[in-house]
Amino acid sequence: MRKSLLVLISILSAVMLLAIACGSDEADPNATDTPAPPNTIAVEDRATEPPPPPTAMPAEDTPVPSAPAGGTVELTIDVNGEALEFTTASLSAAAGSEVVLTFNNSSSVNSHNWALVEAGTKDDVATAGLAAGQDNNWLPSGDARLLSATILIGPGESGQATFTAPAAGDYQFVCTFPGHNFTMFGTFTVN
Ligand SMILES: [Cu+2]
Structure with a gap:
């Protein structure tokens, strides 16, 4: 047990x-x-x-694709009636910005263009444009001094020049229609 x-x-x-x-x-x-x-x-x-x-x-x-380095700058310019002069003698934009310049030609008789050229070359470029002829909008082709331009704009019409603002410095803008370059010009400042 x-x-x-x-x-x-x-x-x-x-x-x-x-x-x-x-x-x-x-x-x-x-x-x-x-x-x-x-x-x-x-x-x-x-x-x-x-x-x-x-x-x-x-x-x-x-x-990245939509915004340029310096943004977009919209500029507008006109002529003073039938006078051979732009409404302003100075324009400016930031270097690298995408510039859209609209040229409203309010003249009722004159044709004009707007060209951006290297400083001190407006008359020489206009002379070269004279040789190029009206069919080329009075603009020389393949000219390194010519940075951008509208086509020849008839009376009462508008045109645009779109370009990337070059390196900082002073440039010139001018109308290269024969004889207009002596009074139709100004300074384009890139800052
Ligand atoms: Cu002109």
Whole structure:
């Protein structure tokens, strides 16, 4: 009888140990469950982080092609009626800016153009334009001194010259219609 009791006790104690062991095993899953939430949070953080870069990429790409280094400058010029002179003798723009110059020729009889040339070359360029003829808008072709120009604009008509403002410095603008260059000119300042 005593031996059987001892066996029972030993069996019970073994069962107790197993129960404790199982209890400790059950504690492990709980231990692994605790770190799990941080992992899911970390995954959520990673999931929310990627979206900003994609949205930031297009935002950086769009300004590059659309916005020139110096921005866009819109200039307007006219003539003083039938006088052979522009309405202003000075224009300016920032270096590298995209210049859109609109020339409104309000004269009722005269044709004009507007040409941007290197400083001190307005008369020489006009002379070269005289040789080029009216079919070429009184403008020489392939002339490095001529930086930009409108076409020949008839009375009451308008035209545009679009160009990137060159390096900082003083330039000239002039009408190269024969004889107009002596009174139709001004200084174009790039700053
Ligand atoms: Cu003119």
